Amino acid sequence: MGTPPGGAPAACGPPVPAPGGPGGPGGFPSGEARGSAQGPAPRTPASPEGSPAGRSGLRLPRGVWALPPVAVLALVFLYPLGLVVQQSLTPEDGGGAFDAYGSVFASAAFREALWTTVWLAVGATAGCLVLGFALALVIAFVPFPGARAVAKFIDVFLSFPSFLITLALLFIYGSVGMANGVWTDLTGTAEGPFRFLATPWGVLLAEITYFTPFVMRPLLAAFSQLDTAQLEVAAGLGARPARIVRRVILPEALPALAAGGSLVLVMCLNEFGIVLFTGAKGVTTLPMLVYGKAILESDYQAACVVAVVNIAISVGLFGLYRVVSKRAGA
Amino acid sequence: MSGIRFEGVSVAYDGATVLDSLDLTVEPGEVMALLGPSGSGKTTALRAVAGFVRPAAGRVLIGGRDVTALPPHRRGIGMVVQQYALFPHMRVEENVAFGLKARKTPRAEIPGRVAEALDLTGMAAYAKRYPRELSGGQQQRVAIARALAIRPGVLLLDEPLSALDAQLRSGMLAELARLHRELPEVSLLYVTHDQVEALTLADRIAVMDRARLQDCGTPQELYRSPRTEFTASFVGNANLLPVTVADAGAVFAGRPLALDRGRAAPGSRATLCVRPHLLGLGDGPNALSGTIAEVQWRGSTHRLYVDVHGHRVKADLPELRETPALGDRVTLHFEPRDAVLLAAGVSDA
Numbered sequence: 001m002g003t004p005p006g007g008a009p010a011a012c013g014p015p016v017p018a019p020g021g022p023g024g025p026g027g028f029p030s031g032e033a034r035g036s037a038q039g040p041a042p043r044t045p046a047s048p049e050g051s052p053a054g055r056s057g058l059r060l061p062r063g064v065w066a067l068p069p070v071a072v073l074a075l076v077f078l079y080p081l082g083l084v085v086q087q088s089l090t091p092e093d094g095g096g097a098f099d100a101y102g103s104v105f106a107s108a109a110f111r112e113a114l115w116t117t118v119w120l121a122v123g124a125t126a127g128c129l130v131l132g133f134a135l136a137l138v139i140a141f142v143p144f145p146g147a148r149a150v151a152k153f154i155d156v157f158l159s160f161p162s163f164l165i166t167l168a169l170l171f172i173y174g175s176v177g178m179a180n181g182v183w184t185d186l187t188g189t190a191e192g193p194f195r196f197l198a199t200p201w202g203v204l205l206a207e208i209t210y211f212t213p214f215v216m217r218p219l220l221a222a223f224s225q226l227d228t229a230q231l232e233v234a235a236g237l238g239a240r241p242a243r244i245v246r247r248v249i250l251p252e253a254l255p256a257l258a259a260g261g262s263l264v265l266v267m268c269l270n271e272f273g274i275v276l277f278t279g280a281k282g283v284t285t286l287p288m289l290v291y292g293k294a295i296l297e298s299d300y301q302a303a304c305v306v307a308v309v310n311i312a313i314s315v316g317l318f319g320l321y322r323v324v325s326k327r328a329g330a
Numbered sequence: 331m332s333g334i335r336f337e338g339v340s341v342a343y344d345g346a347t348v349l350d351s352l353d354l355t356v357e358p359g360e361v362m363a364l365l366g367p368s369g370s371g372k373t374t375a376l377r378a379v380a381g382f383v384r385p386a387a388g389r390v391l392i393g394g395r396d397v398t399a400l401p402p403h404r405r406g407i408g409m410v411v412q413q414y415a416l417f418p419h420m421r422v423e424e425n426v427a428f429g430l431k432a433r434k435t436p437r438a439e440i441p442g443r444v445a446e447a448l449d450l451t452g453m454a455a456y457a458k459r460y461p462r463e464l465s466g467g468q469q470q471r472v473a474i475a476r477a478l479a480i481r482p483g484v485l486l487l488d489e490p491l492s493a494l495d496a497q498l499r500s501g502m503l504a505e506l507a508r509l510h511r512e513l514p515e516v517s518l519l520y521v522t523h524d525q526v527e528a529l530t531l532a533d534r535i536a537v538m539d540r541a542r543l544q545d546c547g548t549p550q551e552l553y554r555s556p557r558t559e560f561t562a563s564f565v566g567n568a569n570l571l572p573v574t575v576a577d578a579g580a581v582f583a584g585r586p587l588a589l590d591r592g593r594a595a596p597g598s599r600a601t602l603c604v605r606p607h608l609l610g611l612g613d614g615p616n617a618l619s620g621t622i623a624e625v626q627w628r629g630s631t632h633r634l635y636v637d638v639h640g641h642r643v644k645a646d647l648p649e650l651r652e653t654p655a656l657g658d659r660v661t662l663h664f665e666p667r668d669a670v671l672l673a674a675g676v677s678d679a
Contacts, residue, residue: 227413227415229411229413229415230415230416230417232380232382232402232409232411232415233409233411233415233473233476233477234417234428234432235381235382235401235402235403236380236381236402236403236405236407236408236409236486237403237408237409237428237429237432237433237476237477237480238403238404238406238429238432238433238480239403239428239429239432240403240432243432247417247428248417251417251419252418252419
């Protein structure tokens with residue numbers, strides 16, 4: 001009962017008398033006591049280059065340390081990239097440097113692939129944002145047993161190869177998949193009705209399935225930062241759950257949505273495995289076109305032109321994202 | 331006018347009872363402080379009123395209406411929490427308007443109500459600011475304005491001053507008292523672990539410990555005549571001494587003490603409660619002699635820790651001209667009317 005007075009002086013802290021006057025709590029650490037305990041600012045650790053005494057033998061310009069990684073990067077990444085660009089600008093049988101671009105841009109196949117790529121990527125991104133936001137909301141704010149396990153699984157899901165999802169969907173909706181099997185068994189018809197997997201919608205479904213976790217990951221991180229007291233106060237003030245989601249959670253999740261969405265958009269633009277595995281003959285995206293030109297037709301120049309376009313779109317979108325996210329204060 | 335009524339409210343998390351059949355009534359317009367250490371169940375009681383925890387048993391009534399099964403958004407309460415919980419992406423005025431919009435207040439009324447709430451808390455000049463541009467005290471004023479804008483019958487305050495520094499805290503305490511004078515019809519349920527806040531602001535204090543209501547009364551009652559050892563030590567940090575009840579008082583360590591208040595059967599064991607500031611230095615009635623174990627200078631007062639027959643006694647004295655040294659022998663005394671006899675509990679004091 002009561003605090004043993006023997007322990008009180010230490011906790012009470014002689015330097016800061018409680019301003020509440022005499023009879024201030026003896027053993028309870030109060031706010032001001034905690035504040036004063038942090039008195040002196042934590043000493044910042046000396047930065048490595050800030051202590052010249054012990055390192056006089058290694059007095060090189062700091063830029064030197066950047067050279068090895070830059071050299072490796074240049075060798076394994078920038079040089080091949082340069083080759084691709086150079087190849088796209090090298091006419092094979094005379095003519096101007098941009099002749100290849102002209103003929104590629106003029107071809108219907110390229111324009112269709114460009115359009116398919118863009119609408120698939122935009123559509124998949126929109127789907128991922130909606131689905132990801134809804135799922136992340138449930139995982140973060142609706143208490144159900146196993147929510148933590150599901151959140152962990154999201155992390156694991158990110159490490160799966162993209163074609164795995166397509167393969168799994170093939171097992172279900174493929175022409176000889178489970179869904180069609182059940183249908184033919186039940187109705188006795190020769191073919192099932194599920195044939196959408198080889199259409200652009202199949203690719204869209206597979207991309208949304210695979211990329212949704214990429215939206216959820218940053219969202220879950222953002223939700224975990226959100227002060228639940230805000231949600232409670234909002235409910236206390238009379239806001240229904242829908243209003244809380246719209247007016248409190250969504251605005252605070254916008255930076256995370258932008259980050260996840262732009263990542264997914266760029267990844268969808270460059271997605272290859274999913275499109276290949278659905279076996280959708282009519283669905284040609286830019287990466288598929290590169291593959292077709294380079295591997296199947298051995299038209300390296302055209303392949304390089306398409307690749308350069310693909311890179312330009314990706315880098316352009318990334319730049320746009322940086323500008324937008326900076327504006328949004330993320 | 332709406333009060334709050336707890337009828338046998340129990341709350342349990344994972345089988346552990348965090349609130350044990352609480353019976354408590356907050357009268358309309360009353361300021362009730364729930365005072366207790368952390369884990370005492372006081373915040374759980376507040377959350378049961380707000381609707382964030384569902385009682386395992388019992389009923390919660392607001393203004394005579396059973397709200398036990400109502401979701402939070404249909405209870406019509408204002409709430410202020412320790413960390414302000416302002417919406418960071420909204421300006422001050424939008425924060426204050428949030429509850430009005432959520433409750434479908436006519437659009438034309440909202441600006442006036444927002445201005446009124448901001449005036450009340452002295453934040454009118456900051457209407458266009460974002461929360462991050464305000465100090466902690468200003469943010470808490472906005473949070474209070476946001477809670478009051480919906481004109482709630484009941485205002486719940488959960489450690490509202492704990493995040494503020496000491497000086498700001500006493501200012502805000504006066505501010506809350508003024509607000510309540512201006513809005514006398516609002517019932518306040520004020521959760522705190524700080525006895526000064528409770529004593530200053532509350533009409534009545536409910537002392538909580540280990541999931542149970544220990545004591546309830548006006549600040550004066552609890553301070554002058556605590557009923558339990560817990561109340562005596564938590565409110566006002568009293569000295570508790572084990573005594574044996576005698577005919578005209580009590581016996582402590584073989585010495586008779588004269589007492590005016592609290593009677594019990596002679597010969598029974600009891601606990602004597604004496605406030606540190608009611609002890610005087612030097613000889614007098616009910617003298618207790620001991621050795622100085624610790625001396626603390628607190629500006630206007632000195633606190634002495636004196637070992638008396640194996641018990642450490644705290645005494646708060648007006649600043650001493652000559653500070654006693656550790657190990658000095660001193661005598662403390664108290665008036666018979668300044669001590670209270672409590673039923674003996676398990677005491678380690």
